[in-house]
Amino acid sequence: METAIDVSSSSRVPASLRGILPVLIALPVLLVLELLLRDSQFTSYLLCVMGVNVLLAVSLNIVNGMTGQFSIGHAGFMAVGAYIAGITSLALKDVAISFLPVAVSDQVLLLVALLVAGAAAALAGFLVGLPSLRLRGDYLAIVTLGFGEIIRVVVTNTQAFGRALGLTGIPQTSSVAMVGLWVFLGVLVARRIAGSSHGRSLLAIREDEVAAEAMGVNTTGYKVRAFVVSSFFAGVAGGLFAHFVPIINPGSFTFVKSMEVVVMVVLGGLGSTTGAIVAAVFLTLLPEAMRSAFSLVGPESNLAQQVDQIRMPIYGLLLVVLMLARPQGLLGSKELWDVVPRWLPRRRKGM
Amino acid sequence: MSQLIQHLINGIAAGTIYALVALGYTMVYGVLKLINFAHGDVMMVGVYMGYATAMMLGRQARGSVGGVLLIFLVAMAGCALMGFLIERFAYRPLREKPRLTALITAIGISFTLSYGFQLDIGFLPGSAPRAFPQVIQPAQWFTLGDPEFPDVVLWNWQVISLLLAVALMGGLQFLVYRTRFGRAMRAVSFDHRVAALMGIPTDRVISVTFMIGSALAAGAGLLYAIKDTSVSPLMGLYVGLKAFVAAVIGGIGNVPGAMVGGLLLGLVEEFVVGYAASTWRDAVAFGFLILVLLVRPGGLFGRVAAEKV
DSSP: OOOOOOOOOOOSSOHHHHTTHHHHHHHHHHHHHHHHTSSOHHHHHHHHHHHHHHHHHHHHHIIIIISOOOOOOHHHHHHHHHHHHHHHHHHTTTOOOTTSOHHHHHHHHHHHHHHHHHHHHHHHHHHHHGGGGTOOTHHHHHHHHHHHHHHHHHHHTOGGGTGGGOEEOOOOOOOHHHHHHHHHHHHHHHHHHHHSHHHHHHHHHHHOHHHHHHTTOOHHHHHHHHHHHHHHHHHHHHHHHHTTSSEEOGGGGSHHHHHHHHHHHHHHOTTOHHHHHHHHHHHHHHHHHHHHHHHHHOTTOHHHHTHHHHHHHHHHHHHHHHHHHOTTOSSTTOOGGGSSOTTSOOOOSOO | OHHHHHHHHHHHHHHHHHHHHHHHHHHHHHHHOOOOTTHHHHHHHHHHHHHHHHHHHHHHHHHSHHHHHHHHHHHHHHHHHHHHHHIIIIIGGGTTSOHHHHHHHHHHHHHHHHHHTTOOSTTOOOSSOEEOOOSSOOOEEEEESOSSSOSEEEEHHHHHHHHHHHHHHHHHHHHHHHSHHHHHHHHHHHOHHHHHHTTOOHHHHHHHHHHHHHHHHHHHHHHHHHHHOEEOTTHHHHHHHHHHHHHHHHOTTOHHHHHHHHHHHHHHHHHHHHHSOGGGHHHHHHHHHHHHHHHOTTOSSOOOOOOOO
């Protein structure tokens, strides 16, 4: 399969800058965005949802797309992250870092909670990755699904997690800047992995596990590491989610949520990071667009009320049609800049 | 002691239903090497077909043997047709593609059916669960202890589903191992390209396998609905998953394995509900699955195929 890795190193950017240049560009953009959106709550909410979905899709793509280990329990890792972050934040509720302004202190505490959440989810990912040593294909898919469900049941039965009622009172500190920062980090890590020797080992495992093993790739190690990285970001996404919805409960992290993320990855193209981003953004905006469209027909129309339900069969049909018409997804395993028309200036190197 | 017997009865009754649904998974997997994720949702649609038929028949006809037969026949025939259509238009075009493609398609069909049926548009039933009519008039066939408040109850529908399940499984075992068609199925399962070269109409064999599997799902779904006394669009997702777990535990692709896996799962769940807490039921089912897969990756009755290089 053709992959989008180009290792030519001719570049006009000095090598010392290349590593941090994306950070230097992204941070001011995010801060400006945050300031601009201070007053429009709906837009920033939508951006946060979009960011969380992008982070989930990009992280799942590391396991499903790059490594070819079909995992359908991503919501489980998200749940671990959401709950652990929620609990951490509730414990730190009365803490404020005195020498910082309140808003900044909030963000620092959020960052702490997110890191704890990511670590916990990564641990869960390690545990789920272990069976992948023995299982592959459909069996692994069903085991990841099982793990996702087990996590949900454990959460439902634990007093500390509020059982079926969930956690309330988590401070609503998720900001566009914080979500954007993590989306940026997630994408950066995913692209860096894809371009590294590590990533090529993952691709080798995806294309032919036996051959990769024969070529000396430590398949088990790489598979478990892919799971750990992927679930770390899923956990962070869960933590971010917990800090902008008013309440988290086990109902938010079912099999259905896992499938939503799978649809994003498959639609974008298994193995394409930019594809996952485009698909996640598209599928987040789709229900809103449908709501507006149906509202034009009639504000009180039955359809507009049911958009959230109509969304699911549409996802299902989308999967079926996609598999029949274009099984490799919108972008296949290429990245966005590989498919731009010839006459546009092409990107010449990997990130 | 009496509590234990009651749990055993309930566990076996639940297990036979899982086993019946699992048979459909196992047949399709055996022939196509495809996890038909939509199997549980085909079952759900079958239950709604049975529900509609029962409603049309009216109160009088439901209790009669003819009425019950008609309900089962309509649901099973309807599902067989649906299984045929799904195979023909969704899976057949993908037969030479990587297996993951078909798995994703199956997940897509499952979503379309279960969430499509939740919509409240046109003839679709909407998301609220509905009471399933008493197709079989419940009766206590056997009790132990105080007649007013018996310790152990054996219901007639439990016996009926067990007998029906055993009969269907026996029939299936006969079909697979004693008939020309069964031989064709096994040949297609072994290698469908070579089977085609040998003059076996593989497309037809696969279609018929799908139709039988879907009809079994409808039958099992009706038994489940009679036990549970309700229908809802999402019932297929979870019953289907459980049945799949049962099939994998027994060794997927193996008919007796599906039965043993179903019974084991039913018993394990019943004992968890009875002696621990009912909210842990789903976790235990999947935990059991993971345990079995880690110890025996091919399932209890399965053989691990040597990997081709």
